[in-house]
Amino acid sequence: MTTRAGMLIAAGALVAGTVTVLPASAAGTGEPVPRPLPPLAWTDCATTAYPELQCATLKVPLDHDDPAGRNISLALTRIPHTAKTSQGPLLVNPGGPGGSGRGMAGYVAASLPAKVAAQYDVIGFDPRGVGKSEPALDCRPGHFDPVRPDSVPRGAEAERTALERAQAFAAACGKKYADVLPHIDTVSTARDLDLIRRALGAERINYLGYSYGTYLGAVYARLYPERVRRMALDSVVNPNGVWYEDNIAQDYAFDTRHKDFMAWVAKHDSAYGLGTDPAAVEAAWYRMREELGDSPAGGKVGPGELEDTFLPGGYYDGYWPRLASAFSAYVNKRDPAPLTAAYERYGEADSAADNGYSVYTAVQCRDAAWPKDWNVWRKDNWEVHAKAPFSTWNNAWYNAPCAFWPVEPLTPPDVGNDQLPPVLVLQATDDAATPYEGGLALHRMLRGSSLVVEQGGGNHGVTLAGNDCLDKHLSTYLATGTVPRAEGASEVDAVCAAAAAPEPEPAAKPKAEAGGEKASDTKKASAGEKAAGRKASAPVRPAGTTLHGLLGHVR
Secondary structure, three states: OOOOOOOOOOOOOOOOOOEEEEOOOOOOOOOOOOOOOOOOOOOEEEOOOOOOEEEEEEEEEEEOOOOOOOOEEEEEEEEOOOOOOOOOOEEEEOEEEEEEOOOHHHHHHHHOHHHOOOEEEEEEEEEOOOOOEEEOOOOOOOOOOOOOOOOOOOOHHHHHHEEEHHHHHHHHHHHHOOOOOOHHHHHHHHHHHHHHHHHHHHEEEEEEEEEEHHHHHHHHHOHHHHHHEEEEEEEOOOOOOHHHHHHHHHHHHHHHHHHHHHHHHHHHHHOOOOOOEEEEEHHHHHHHHHHHOOOOOOEOOOOOHHHHOHHHHHOHHHHHHHHHHHHHHHHOOOOHHHHHHHHHHHHHOHHHHHHHHHHHHHHHHHHHOOOOOHHHHHHHHHHHHOOOHHHHHHHHHHHHHHHHHHHHHHOOOOOOOOOOOOOOEEEEEOOOOOOOOHHEEEEEEEOOOOEEEEEEOOOOOOOOOOOOHHHHHHHHHHHHHHOOOOOOOOOEEEEOOOOOOOOOOOOOOOOOOOOOOOOOOOOOOOOOOOOOOOOOOOOOOEEEEEEEHHEOOOO
C-alpha cells in the first residue's frame, strides 16, 4: 500500500541544480566503463525543520539500455556531513513502491545519534516516476474518490463493476504513459541508485531501506555487490513472493493485526465502551461496516473507505487511540463526525496518493507475473476472505490492474548474495505489511547478514521510531560496521523487546482549556503528527515527527 496519510515535507517548491549522467556498468552486463561525471549542483532548499537541507536534480536515461535516448529526472535531497572524516553517502528509501523519499534525508539525519549522522551525507530521493521526479505518474486522477463500491463483491454485477474500474485504471496508464511504463520497475530503479552513487563521486554507498526499500536494496546489491559498503534493511519484503504471493500473505497478517487492535480496544473498555470481549468488539466493527454500506458516514465513508481508514492502524499502533475513538463515537453515540475526520486524516487519497498508487501499480505489475485469469484471483481471494476478511478484497482490487496491465512482466532477479559485507536485517515478529517470514528468508539469502528481531512488535518500520534497543544496533552498525552475532545455531542474532502498546487518548479538554483547538480537528496526518505512546528519539528532530508519517508502505 502506498501511504494514504502521505509523506509530507515543508520544503515547498524545491529548486535544484541538474547534471546528466550515463548508466554505470552493472555486474555482468558488459557495458563499457563510463566516463567521470561532474558533481551534482546542490542548492539550498532549507526548511524550518531541516535548515541544512540541500536539493539537486539528476538526469538519467529512461531506458538504461539506451543511454543516448530520452532522459528523465530524479529529485534528490541531502543533509551534508559535518565531521572532519566522512563515511560517504547514506542513501535512504522509505518504501512503496511509490513512496517519496526526499523528506527522509532530514528525518534520518535528525534521528540518528548526532555523532553518527555527522559522518554521513544523508541522501533522500524520489525514485523514477515519484513526487518531484519527472515525469511523475498520475494514471487516473480521482481513482479513489469516495464513495467506491463495496470492496467485497457480493454478486456478479458487483464483481463486474469492480473489474471495470480496475481495467479502466490499467487502460488509462497504458494510454497516458505507453513509452514510460516499460521502464518503471525495480531493476531500473536500482540502476538509478548506481547513477546517484556515481554523481555523488562515491566508490561505494551506504544504504538504509524500509519496506519495499529492502527489496530495492537487495536488487541493487545483486547488481552491484562491489558498490555496497553498508546496508541496513528494515521490515523486509519476502523476495520469494513478489508480488502476488506476498499480497496474499499480507491479507492474513493484516487480519491478525486488526484482531490485535480489537483486543486492545476491548482491554480499554473503560475508555471506549465497546465491551471487554475482543470477538464482540470485532463483530461491532463489522456491523459498522455493513451500516456504512447503506449510509456512508459524512457522505464519503463507505465500507471501502472504512478499510482504508483502519489499514494504517495495521502499520502503526500509534494510530489506534484516534481510530478507536472514532469507532466508539459511531457505535455508541451514532456520531459519524469523528469517523469522517479519521478518514480524512488517514484514508483519503490526495494527488500525492494518486501519484504513489500509479507508481505502485507500474512497478509491481511490471516486476513480476500476475495471474491473467481472473478466475484464479476470484478463487484465491474468496478462500482467503473466508479466514481473513478484514482487507482481503480491498487489497485484491488495489492490485487488480495487474491482471490487465498493458506491459509484459519481467522475471524477478534472484537476490541471493554471497559477495556482500555484513548486511543488517531488522524485522518485527508481528509486522503485517512485511510478515516475519520475509526477514528470515532474506537473512538466509544474504550470506553473512545479521538478523535483529523485535519480539512481539507489530509496527512496520522499527528503527528510528522509538525503540532504543533497535536504534542502538542500527547506529552501532552505521558507526563501525559491526553487527551482532548469535551464539550457537540460532538464526536470530539479537532480540529487542517491543515497545509498549499505546494508551488511550485523554478525554478532550474544554475548548478554553485546549487553547481553542477543536476535539474533532480534521487536519491531515503528516510528518509532524505526534504519535500516541511514542517518544522522540532525537532532540533536534521537529517535535512530533514520526517515521510512520514518512514511510511509503508496501501493500
